[in-house]
Amino acid sequence: MQRRTFLRAATGLAALKADSINRARAAAPSVNDRTPEQAARDEDFWREIQQAFTVDRNIINLNNGGVCPSPKVVQDAMRRQLEFSNVAPAYTMWTVLEPEIESVRARLAASFGCDPEEMAITRNASEALEIAQLGIDLKPGDEVLTTDQDYPRMITTWQQRERRDSIKLKMISFPTPPPSMDDLYQRFERAITPRTRVIHFCHITNLTGQIFPVKKICQMARSRGIEAIVDGAHAYAQFPFKHEDLDCDYYGTSLHKWLLAPHGTGFLYVRKSKIEKLWPMMAAPASMNANIRKFEEIGT
Ligand SMILES: Cc1ncc(COP(=O)(O)O)c(C=O)c1O
Structure with a gap:
């Protein structure tokens, strides 16, 4: 799966209707027919993608391969699951969440x-x-x-x-x-x-x-x-x-x-x-x- 495809797939999750993701979804088709080089230069497109993340704009991070910043929607889901886990861990973690694996x-x-x-x-x-x-x-x-x-x-x-x-x-x-x-x-x-x-x-x-x-x-x-x-x-x-x-x-x-x-x-x-x-x-x-x-x- 490519990043572009992933972004489209991630944005298709009905439950995750964050505005930032909707913006990334709306922007994705605009680069469909363009070369990676053309897409790389389109600042308007990347501004929309940027909104899906919470990265520090004061740091130019060239290593997104070792570990990637999670999109905001992923961070939100993790926070939600962590809170849910702590409600009654032996039940919520083992009985509810674990089978979802x-x-x-x-x-x-x-x-x-x-x-x-x-x-x-x-x-x-x-x-x-x-x-x-x-x-x-x-x-x-x-x-x-x-x-x-x-x-x-x-x-x-x-x-x-x-x-x-x-x-x-x-x-x-x-x-x-x-x-x-x-x-x-x-x-x-x-x-x-x-x-x-x-x-x-x-x-x-x-x-x-x-x-x-x-x-x-x-x-x-x-x-x-x-x-x-x-x-x-x-x-x-x-x-x-x-x-x-x-x-x-x-x-x-x-x-x-x-x-x-x-x-x-x-x-x-x-x-x-x-x-x-x-x-x-x-x-x-x-x-x-x-x-x-x-x-x-x-x-x-
Ligand atoms: C080629 C290769 N293999 C394995 C790993 C280990 O990945 P992780 O630290 O996520 O376990 C890395 C990490 O960058 C890697 O580049």
Whole structure:
């Protein structure tokens, strides 16, 4: 989903009739037929969008990727839910609000193009990816392949497994920009050995915005019995795609980046056939082994 599409979708929520959002909705069609460059220069359009946010106009913030300001309508909803939660927490949080996670799961799954039973809601991309990274059974000597431009926390996670489980992390390098998508693909292919068990890479890197040929790498990995984890922190909702365009086994992303969802939200996609063997980061009962909700057993 693109920002423009998101703004239109967000403004379609009947319950959220804030004037600021109505103004953004009214402005959105004016850039429909224009190039991003033309839209970027239209100060009248951006003034209308600005009204949907509460950002400090004294600061020029160029990092909306790491964490995005939530639109006012999202902040209002969070405040409303927080107040409602505190009315009678054991009832309002557990009995009323918690079951509503299922409608969020269904809508996120529809947007990503997967079965809701493959969609776990997490607190961010770090948690989603670490569930996959720490939850796959690996033996000493097993190899994990990633790049030296992957996200530092995700590399740290594999390095901790190196110390703890004696696995081996191999990091490939690539020039920026790379000569071609095929060149990126071949760098992974060349680095595979008989001990490679996992390939972990970014859909789009945070450092340079390099996009990877995700589907080609994932399908090559699968044909060799290697699992593919894709870090989608900067891809989801920045440009349109569905799971079928990626064909990965695991996909982790934050929702507080390009989707402009509340801070502290993310999702983990796990291919259905992989759920049972993936350990949750926080313990869940054996009866939940094949249940995607085992990754959400984090307490209150
Ligand atoms: C590529 C990449 N992966 C993972 C993350 C972690 O995201 P979060 O801090 O929302 O968990 C980030 C954060 O910017 C990122 O850029």
